[in-house]
Amino acid sequence: MKLRFLGGVDTVTGSRHLMETDRHRVLVDCGLYQGVKMLRRRNWKGFPEPPSSIDSVILTHAHIDHSGYLPVLVKHGFKGKIHCTQATYELCRILLPDAGHLQEEDARYAKKKKFSRHDNPEPLFTVEDARHALEFFETHAYNKEFSPTDDITALFSPAGHILGSACVRVRHDNQSIVFSGDVGRQADPIMRPPEALQNADYLLLESTYGDRRHSTEDPEETLASMINQTLARGGIALLPAFAVGRAQMLLYLIHKLQKEKHIPDVPVFLNSPMAISATELFLHHHHEHRLNEAQCAAIDENTTFVRSVDDSIALNQRRKPAIIISASGMATGGRVLHHLKSLVTDYRNSVIFAGFQAPGTRGDAMVNGTDRIKIHGAYYPVRAEVHNIDSLSAHGDYEEILAWLKQSDIRPRKVFITHGEPCAADAMRKHLEDELGWNAEVPELNSEVDL
Ligand SMILES: [Zn+2]
Incomplete structure (x- = not known):
């Protein structure tokens, strides 16, 4: 099995991870880049592989930095299913058309103000593209295994980040990978804490607050x-x-x-x-x-x-x-x-x-x-x-994430640190090595590992 880091590795937006077996390709998260212009420009680069070659998408949660590129993927030929929880689907029905509307407005504004190099700047995707993408969704309950392809099984567990958010554990042959998605807090006033993880060979872990503690203020x-x-x-x-x-x-x-x-x-x-x-x-x-x-x-x-x-x-x-x-x-x-x-x-x-x-x-x-x-x-x-x-914040800081990992029955062979600014990701790597003795690395954008 191969894993490629197509986004969300040197920043907190644009999460996209591609798993490849001998026969199939499954993409975990398909996010839009947000924030500084240099990052937003990546949205226009085109997907590194033909979207029609991807068999399935698994979505950890509805936030646009994890879901917002789906309309583009579908527009450019993706024909598989997009797997997520019920609440994630319902939130995407709100968020994706709205994101399409913003793209259309940006294009109109660029045309009016002549910002664009093109005479007729096109939106990245439209409301219509977003609605079309929603037809590909298929929902699953937490802790119930499903098969995104005939050689891969997957299971969502509650991540406590937002409504519908999940960590996803994926298995192929005798190997398993957990994708943490965004991880919530132990004591969030409205969300229940993230559920402990089952063991896995590999872990992709978010690191938004890898170098910071939340203040202890009430x-x-x-x-x-x-x-x-x-x-x-x-x-x-x-x-x-x-x-x-x-x-x-x-x-x-x-x-x-x-x-x-x-x-x-x-x-x-x-x-x-x-x-x-x-x-x-x-x-x-x-x-x-x-x-x-x-x-x-x-x-x-x-x-x-x-x-x-x-x-x-x-x-x-x-x-x-x-x-x-x-x-x-x-x-x-x-x-x-x-x-x-x-x-x-x-x-x-x-x-x-x-x-x-x-x-x-x-x-x-x-x-x-x-x-x-x-x-x-x-x-x-x-x-x-x-x-x-x-x-x-809706993200656990590094202490909270370490505490959550310690509750879990997990001892991965390797951890890939994702979803963090470079300093935060590297700090998280050190915390995992120092406190848990785990082998962790921060992957580079577009790099590939053989598992
Ligand atoms: Zn999120």
Whole structure:
């Protein structure tokens, strides 16, 4: 069996790993590159192998950096099945068409502003391409083996990262590989912890926080104190959040803080059509997370869902204290940009990020103290208070991941460290060698190993 690292190895986006047996090819994750332009350009390079030569795709979870290249793969000839959990499929039905819409808008904008070298810049994929890709999905329950090809079996186990997220254990002949996907936290307020792994010969392990610990602050306390300070100044607290995952956690924490009277009862808005759809799904799938039906109903009641563009524009005129959650989580696009334009220049307001900010994003610049940001071609001075409550991340830090691996019955012959910036990946390699005595390496992009 051969394994090729086609993406997500020197960065946290663009996850793509190709397994090859004598007869078949299976791709695990098929993500889009996001963040700095140099990375985004890789999306346009074309897939290194003809998509029609791939028999099957296995998807660990719905986040675009793991699923967002699927419409392109299908457009260019992939005809197999895309295997994932039920919730991952339902989330992809929301996320992929939205990603297609953004691609179409980018192409239109590039044409209008003449950014592109082409007279008629084409989108990477369209809403229609995304809808077409969804027809290839096939869903599987956790811990139930399935066969993506006639010589490979696979099994999903809960990864605790977002709704539907999974680690996948793949077997061929007498060899097994575990792909960790993105790994959640031991004590996430809304997601259950990742399940212990079964033994495997090889492990591909994510390393987003391979060189960092999450701060030990209590995220609830920190969030309460930041919101209280903002509201006391008469300001608005703006929380950029990933539409899938963190937006739902913030809604839960804010509801809890208001109910326990730790923060005032100001209106709470969720302004992102995608986050609203994801929240509906989340509230519906309560068997998959820690919140019960009553808690889900209370969150629904406590939140004003802003769906239409007109309501979004009206909310943007608001100057009275409020809490606004909007996507995207790294302020790279979406309705949060309009809120930033109108809120970031006033010292009374605050912008509270909730998780990993990839290099090159506005979110990263803001949490690192930039004094101005560029949005839609114009500069805005940053006068609002800016925070990142890093302890709200949906990724385990290296200590949490080591603790999870120690619970597992796993002693791999080799670990390949993926999904991390170069320093984080290398630090994770050292942690595995020093603390577990495991043989680990950080693969290079497009490299291949014989297993
Ligand atoms: Zn993820």
